[in-house]
Amino acid sequence: MHLVWENVLKNLVSLWTGEYKGLDSGTEDYVLDPDVWKAIGEATASAGSTIPSVYGPRPPNVQADRTACTADSWSFWALYIAPVVLRGRFRQEKYYNHFIKLIKILHTCLQFELTRAEVESVRTGLANWVTEYEGIYYQHDSMRLSACPVTIHALLHVADSILLSGPVWASWSFPMERYCGILKPAIRSRRFPFVALDNYVADTAQLAQLKVVYSAAEALGLRSPVRDHSTSIPGYIEIDTHALLDDTCALLPPKRVPETLADGLRDKILGCLSTRYDVPGAAVRFLLPQKIARWGKVQILGGGDLIRSSNLGGSREDSRNASFVRYESLVDRNVSYRNRPTILELRTFYGELQDIFVLKMPASQTLKLTEPEHLVLAGIRTCTLDNRSAPGGLDIHYYTNTGRYEVIDMKNIQCLVGRIFDRGQWAIVDRSGGLARAMYNDDEDV
Known part of the structure; x- marks a missing residue:
């Protein structure tokens, strides 16, 4: 994929900024105004504070600090940020649409698995994209032949490469790049560099x-052992594919001692419990503990995200927001029709995790509980999604304002999401949906 991130994408950016081998836009009009490109760079850099670190390194300013852009940062910018910050920036929409066609093809290439039909769609899509590229940038003018480097032609062979070597993640250059980065500090002698290596x-x-022979990975590890400060809650278990019981989440400090909550918060919790146990709120009110504990962070286990509650999680001034989440909830399809039967359907929502509540409900015949039950509840401020179409059909959602505060079970939270603020609106970046992709994860202890 370095063919794209280190070549094709960089060339596109150079063309858009009028810096490509002395070429102007010719008969087209794709060059961005310098102030527009500056605004795009600033929006990219500021997005680093609202995109969780689990998504990758903080994106640099692509306008002012392009030398800091690596293949990884170009990849993230193209796949997630550029579709938002480039929308409506070109004088003609066809240049943006042409770029989005490439991004959609790249998302297909980055799937963990591909069918032969998908590979053929990549082949056809890239062939059409190259043809459009030639019309826009080369313009079939021999004086503009430099706009067609060999890397553009190489796109036509990506599908064949996938058929021969498997999905692109199976042969990309990230592991070798990381390994070279590990080796570089080992060169301590200018006279004998290879001996040092x-x-x-x-x-x-x-x-x-x-480490392997003597099972001494922790004792011989060069990194300090990670201390586990988490707390598991009984009852939050699931059965994985190996039929083993694992906690679904673990709570992490800071923790606030059990306290009496404001009436508004208690009412929200009562509403959640009333739905959970299918009993009137008055029946739950007398069973709800007077004092409820709150926690600052929750770790979704089994490879999930570490999520901070915005009201208690704490954060440094330069930290990256890790409080906005994607969650699912059952909604009555006929909620607006009093006389129609209740038909529940599962819907996806986005919001800010503001509170993490932990409480213990007593055994009760009213609640049909034969023994006490521990609950972990999430207080979420929802994002009111705008009726704005996603750019190029990508799985990107927009919101301007936040909505109601609701309390749900922690098990309903799916993952962290990122946000990009651009021209008065927030765009939600959700890598768990249609924009999921294979990623290189370097977690080797060396």
């Missing part, structure tokens, strides 16, 4: 074998 590789290989 050989010694480092041999030492790390021997250390890795010792």
Whole structure:
């Protein structure tokens, strides 16, 4: 994929900014105004504070600090940020639509698995994209031949490469890049650099074998062991594919001692419990504990995200927001019709996790509980999605204002989402839906 991130995408940016090999826009009008490109760079940089770190490194300013852009940051910018910040920026919409066609094809390429039909759609899509590229940037003018480097032609062979080598993640360059980055600090001698490299590789290989042979990974680890400060709540378990019981979430400090909540918060919790146990709110009110504990962070286990509650999670001034989530909830399809039967359907929502409540409901015949039940509830301020079409049909949603505060079960939260503020609106970046992609995860302890 470095063919795209380090070549095709960089060339497109150079064309849009009028910096590509002395070429102007010719008979087209795709060059962005400098002030527009500056605004795009600023929006990209500011998005780093509202996109969780689990999504990747903080994106640099693509206008003012392009030298800081790596293949990984170009990848994230193109797939998630550019569709938002480039929308409506070109004088003609066809340039944006042409770019979005490439992004949709790249999302297909980055799937963990591809069918042969999808590979053929990649082949056809890239062939059509290259043809349009030639019309827009090359313009079939021999004086503009430099707009067609070999990397544009190479796109026509991506489908064949997938058929020969598998999905692009199976052969991309990220592992080798990371390994070279690990080796570079090992060069301590200018006179004998290769000896230093050989010694480092041999030492790390021997250390890795010792860890395996003697089960001493923690004792011989070069990183400080991570202390587990989490607290698991009984009852929050699920059965995974190996038929083992695992906690679905773990709570992390800070923790606020049980306290009496404001009446408004108690009413929201009562509404949640009334729906959960299918009893009137008055029946739950007398069973609800007077004092309820609150926690600052929750870890979704099984490879899930670490989520902070905005009211208690705490954050540094330069930290990245990790409070906005995607969650699912059952909604009555006939809620607006009093005389129609209740028909529940599962819908997806987005919002800010503001509170994490932990309470223990007593055994009760009213609630049909034969023994006490522990609950972890999430207080969420919902995002009121705008009726704005997604850019190019991508799975991107917009909102301007937040809506109601509601309390749901923590199990309903799916994952963290990122946000991009651009021209008065927030765009939600959800990598768990249609924009999910394969990622290289370097977690080796060296």
